[in-house]
Amino acid sequence: MPSLRPAELAGSHYPQAEAECRDQLNGWPPLAPLTPFASAVGCIIPHGGWRYAGRIATGTLKTLQNYKQRTELNVVIGGHLEPGDPVRVFIEGDWETPLGAVPTPTSLAETIAIGLSAEPETAEEYYDDNAVEVLMPILKHLWPNTPALVIGVPPDAPIGVVAQEITKQLKSHQVTSAVVIGSVDLTHYGPDYRFRPQGSGPAAYRWVLKENDASLLRHLEKLDAHAIAWEGPRKRNTCSAGAAATTAALAKKWQADRGQCLVHSTSWDEDNQPSDMHSYIGYAGVLFGCDAEDTSS
Numbered sequence: 001m002p003s004l005r006p007a008e009l010a011g012s013h014y015p016q017a018e019a020e021c022r023d024q025l026n027g028w029p030p031l032a033p034l035t036p037f038a039s040a041v042g043c044i045i046p047h048g049g050w051r052y053a054g055r056i057a058t059g060t061l062k063t064l065q066n067y068k069q070r071t072e073l074n075v076v077i078g079g080h081l082e083p084g085d086p087v088r089v090f091i092e093g094d095w096e097t098p099l100g101a102v103p104t105p106t107s108l109a110e111t112i113a114i115g116l117s118a119e120p121e122t123a124e125e126y127y128d129d130n131a132v133e134v135l136m137p138i139l140k141h142l143w144p145n146t147p148a149l150v151i152g153v154p155p156d157a158p159i160g161v162v163a164q165e166i167t168k169q170l171k172s173h174q175v176t177s178a179v180v181i182g183s184v185d186l187t188h189y190g191p192d193y194r195f196r197p198q199g200s201g202p203a204a205y206r207w208v209l210k211e212n213d214a215s216l217l218r219h220l221e222k223l224d225a226h227a228i229a230w231e232g233p234r235k236r237n238t239c240s241a242g243a244a245a246t247t248a249a250l251a252k253k254w255q256a257d258r259g260q261c262l263v264h265s266t267s268w269d270e271d272n273q274p275s276d277m278h279s280y281i282g283y284a285g286v287l288f289g290c291d292a293e294d295t296s297s
Contacts, residue, residue, distance in 0.1 A: 003122070007132055032063065042066075045184070056270070059262070073175050078131035079131050087152065088152035095148065159229055191278070265282075
């Protein structure tokens with residue numbers, strides 16, 4: 001039996017009990033696109049605790065599932081990585097969740113790790129990060145038998161090379177139906193994050209949503225991986241620019257025409273008991289799809 005990467009955030013970022021997890025996951029509806037796609041290949045979702053980001057992450061994934069009921073593989077791109085960090089690939093072990101384990105496609109992951117000269121991770125040795133773990137129970141709920149290929153990408157990685165290697169190895173391993181899921185939060189604003197160029201209060205909040213976050217969302221909707229990777233660290237409008245850029249690059253390579261933002265909010269809006277506008281994080285659900293039929297990877 002494969003070893004398990006422990007569910008370290010169960011009980012804090014998401015429920016520890018299976019029944020409570022399923023109750024929450026069943027309570028969040030899909031987020032319908034404004035202009036429906038003919039087919040979809042992936043999405044961007046946030047990775048905050050479920051109290052703040054669960055509705056957006058789950059609703060976006062449910063919308064993706066409406067287009068991709070059957071998928072052989074979920075390609076999850078995430079990681080709070082900085083310029084100079086290596087690409088990281090989880091190669092061995094399954095992901096523990098309250099709903100059961102999410103398996104890793106070990107042979108495929110090892111091949112990609114070698115091709116990218118990536119830092120390998122296992123259930124025993126891994127980068128301790130919430131950016132993927134909080135999503136695993138959602139994936140297990142929606143696609144119970146589907147493995148997850150987990151890759152962390154820094155913003156200064158050769159995004160095109162990473163996307164090409166993933167696509168090449170999926171084809172080599174005869175994976176014909178996959179989706180790409182980018183684990184990405186947007187602007188972290190306020191004193192908690194030492195970032196408040198517009199001061200505080202409603203005007204600063206509007207700047208975060210209407211200018212700083214909105215700029216990144218425009219690049220995502222245009223599938224502009226270069227602009228995403230360049231702007232993210234400079235405008236500080238995403239904590240995971242490499243993941244966002246790689247997801248957009250893969251979606252485009254897998255024949256997506258465009259992205260569409262399904263929902264855009266902040267942790268302050270999503271809080272069940274909102275307090276003052278102190279510090280908050282931008283969240284969005286973005287679906288990538290095609291206006292013509294058939295966008296297989």
